[in-house]
Amino acid sequence: xxxxxxxxxxxxxxxxxxxxxxxxxxxxxxxxxxxxxxxxxxxxxxxxxxxxxxxxxxxxxxxxxxxxxxxxxxxxxxxxxxxxxxxxxxxxxxxxxxxxxxxxxxxxxxxxxxxxxxxxxxxxxxxxxxxxxxxxxxxxxxxxxxxxxxxxxxxxxxxxxxxxxxxxxxxxxxxxxxxxxxxxxxxxxxxxxxxxxxxxxxxxxxxxxxxxxxxxxxxxxxxxxxxxxxxxxxxxxxxxxxxxxxxxxxxxxxxxxxxxxxxxxxxxxxxxxxxxxxxxxxxxxxxxxxxxxxxxxxxxxx
Numbered sequence: 001x002x003x004x005x006x007x008x009x010x011x012x013x014x015x016x017x018x019x020x021x022x023x024x025x026x027x028x029x030x031x032x033x034x035x036x037x038x039x040x041x042x043x044x045x046x047x048x049x050x051x052x053x054x055x056x057x058x059x060x061x062x063x064x065x066x067x068x069x070x071x072x073x074x075x076x077x078x079x080x081x082x083x084x085x086x087x088x089x090x091x092x093x094x095x096x097x098x099x100x101x102x103x104x105x106x107x108x109x110x111x112x113x114x115x116x117x118x119x120x121x122x123x124x125x126x127x128x129x130x131x132x133x134x135x136x137x138x139x140x141x142x143x144x145x146x147x148x149x150x151x152x153x154x155x156x157x158x159x160x161x162x163x164x165x166x167x168x169x170x171x172x173x174x175x176x177x178x179x180x181x182x183x184x185x186x187x188x189x190x191x192x193x194x195x196x197x198x199x200x201x202x203x204x205x206x207x208x209x210x211x212x213x214x215x216x217x218x219x220x221x222x223x224x225x226x227x228x229x230x231x232x233x234x235x236x237x238x239x240x241x242x243x244x245x246x247x248x249x250x251x252x253x254x255x256x257x258x259x260x261x262x263x264x265x266x267x268x269x270x271x272x273x274x275x276x277x278x279x280x281x282x283x284x285x286x287x288x289x290x291x292x293x294x295x296x297x298x299x300x301x302x
Contacts, residue, residue, distance in 0.1 A: 001209050002098055004028040005063060007053055007088070008072035012161030013103065016201040017070065018046055021191060022217050024205070029062065055083045059091040060102050068099045068208045078132055085139045092145040099148050099215070101207055103200075104137050106153040106193075106220050110267040114245075117273050119153075119218045141217075150207055152200075154221040159197030159294075160301050165232065169302045172236050180233055187232030188249025190269050195223050196294045203278065222273035224280065225288045227295070233290060239299040 004021060007016050009030025021028045022045055031051040051058050053073065062265060063069070071088060075081055109125035111117050125131045140149050158164045171180050203221050227235075234244040249255075252269055259265045280287050 001026050001068045003064065003067050004208055005067050005069045006072065007051075007059075007069065008032075008086075009048065010034065011072045012159060013157065013163055013197055013200055014072050015206075016159065016197045017072075017204060018111055020198070020201050020205055022046055024296040027206075029056075029067075030222055031062070051110050053087055054080055056087060059087050063091050063095040063097065066098045068101070069097055070101045070103070070204060070208065072103045074133075074136075076129075076132070078135075081132065081136055082139070085136050088223050089140065089143040089145045092148065092171045097145075097148060099150070099208065100140070100145055101150050101152060101204055102137070103154070103204070104142055106152070106155045106222060106273050107268065108134050108137075111288065113186075115272060116269060117220070117271050119220050119267070119276050121214065148212060149217065150215045151218045152204055152207065152221060153218060154200045155193040155223070155226075157197050157200055158194055158298060160298065162197060163234075164194075165298070166302065167294075168233055169236055169299060172233075172240050176297045177245065180237075184230050184246040184249055186250055187241060187255040188228060188233070188246070189252040190229050190255060190266065191226050192232055193222060193226050193268060193272075193273055194227055194232070194291065194295070195221055195226075196291065198294070199223075212252055216277050219277055220273060220275040221278065222275060223287060223291060224272065224274060225284045225291070227288070231292075232295065235295050236299055239296055254276070257269075 004026060005190045006014050006017060006028060009018055018028060018030055025045060027044045028045060030048050032048060033052050036048045036050050049062055051062055053059050073084055105116065109123040109130040111121045111123055125134045137151055158163055168180060200221055207215055207219065230249045237243060237245040256266060256269050
């Protein structure tokens with residue numbers, strides 16, 4: 001495998017990828033905007049470099065021909081994110097990269113007339129986040145880099161260092177039980193669409209190792225047998241207090257109606273994220289049990 005360059009190596013998905021890459025013995029370069037001395041590696045195959053990809057020419061100075069670039073950076077500030085993507089496109093042309101893997105999201109907006117969201121789905125972005133994420137994808141897909149591009153769309157990623165689910169754990173630890181109880185009561189039947197960070201890392205590395213001709217343009221990463229909010233919150237309370245918080249939740253449509261009244265409707269409450277390309281080798285029960293074990297590990301590490 002060619003050298004892998006991870007833009008945003010200090011991001012929690014990046015940390016997982018670097019750990020997995022080291023284990024596999026693959027050479028990698030990780031970028032950070034902070035001092036390189038802040039990071040260390042247990043092996044010699046992963047090197048860190050201080051790089052601000054917002055600056056013109058910054059990527060050209062660190063990239064080499066045939067590099068595989070994995071872009072994980074998202075600042076949430078349109079001007080900065082657009083600048084990073086523009087510089088990446090320019091670098092792909094001048095440096096002759098072999099592949100670009102751009103990490104986006106499966107949550108790009110409402111999908112109408114279908115209960116299933118796949119790589120072929122048409123989204124209708126409405127929030128600032130959805131619009132920005134879609135625009136970044138389109139910048140790459142309409143550029144000269146499109147012939148070496150694969151876009152990864154993970155669902156709701158959780159794991160060590162990540163922020164998803166952290167608010168529920170923080171509430172439980174600070175004994176804000178009523179808030180968590182109301183979350184379960186009104187929205188507990190809602191699917192969380194969780195995907196563990198190690199699964200995302202595994203699929204991104206597998207994509208990096210494939211011949212470009214066999215790489216999908218877009219790949220969705222999800223778990224068909226996800227956990228509901230009720231199951232997630234009760235696992236948190238079982239781990240922290242050895243007892244469940246609540247065993248009952250209102251039907252999904254009631255929670256969705258409440259969110260609609262508050263103009264915060266969840267476009268994914270009745271959807272299934274199903275990839276055309278990735279098929280689980282586990283049975284439904286085994287997949288769910290595995291997800292629960294990873295969730296317990298995450299809670300313990302929080």
